[in-house]
Amino acid sequence: METIVGWHIDMEFREVDAKTEAAVMLRLQDGTELRAHGRANRHPDDPSQPRVGEEIAAARALNDLARRLLKKAGVEIEQVTHLEAHLHP
Template sequence: MQHVAGWHVEVEFDEDERHVRAAALLRLRDGTEVRARGKAARHPDDPGEARVGEELAGARALVDLAEQLAAKGGHEAADLRAETATAG
């Protein structure tokens, strides 16, 4: 049986003249919310293009999110293996 699922990630930005902060939120099907953050700083010599800072801060938040998901999945897989080992 094939099961189709999807996730939606929300990323919001907070910016000032030198910094961009990104906050990512992912709601999993089990109701868990995974939150992550990323930030970027503009070098004084760089042009004031907010898009670049958003991309960097957003990418860093998504990397943090991916690392948290990998750790969560690893822990859950280990728990399931332990349950199977004790049940058998």
């Protein structure tokens, strides 16, 4: 039997001068929310390319989210097995 599950991810950006910050929130089916952040800093000599800053900040925020999600899964495994979980990114 096939099961289809959906997760909702929201991402917002804030740009101030040469800095771009990304905030991501993942909402799981059970209502749990995980939040993560990433940032990008443009070198003063580089031209302004807001989309590139957003892409870098988003990638870093998603990496942070992945680490948090692995940690959450590890805790849940340990609660059931009573053994240390070894999850690698």
